[in-house]
Amino acid sequence: MVICQCNRVTKREIESVVHAGARTPDQVTYETGAGSVCGSCLPALQAVCQRVTAEACDVCVGQVLVS
Numbered sequence: 001m002v003i004c005q006c007n008r009v010t011k012r013e014i015e016s017v018v019h020a021g022a023r024t025p026d027q028v029t030y031e032t033g034a035g036s037v038c039g040s041c042l043p044a045l046q047a048v049c050q051r052v053t054a055e056a057c058d059v060c061v062g063q064v065l066v067s
C-alpha cells in the first residue's frame, strides 16, 4: 500500500524505518522522503509511526514484566 504518492513510499517501508529506530514523522521523512513534497500523506505517516511505536512499547513492557 502506497502511503506517499509523491515519492511512492509504501506502508511497509515506513514500518521498516520505524522498526529500525525512526520515532517521529520527521525522522521517517528523512529516511524515506515520504511527506517531503505536498505533505498530504503526513497524517497517514504519523498514524503508522504511532501504531508501530505503540506496538514496540507493548513488546518492551512485556519484556520488563517477564524478566
Ligand code: FES
Residues within 6 Å of the ligand: 003, 004, 005, 006, 007, 034, 035, 036, 037, 038, 039, 040, 041, 042
Ligand atoms: S503524498 Fe507524500 S508528499 Fe505528497
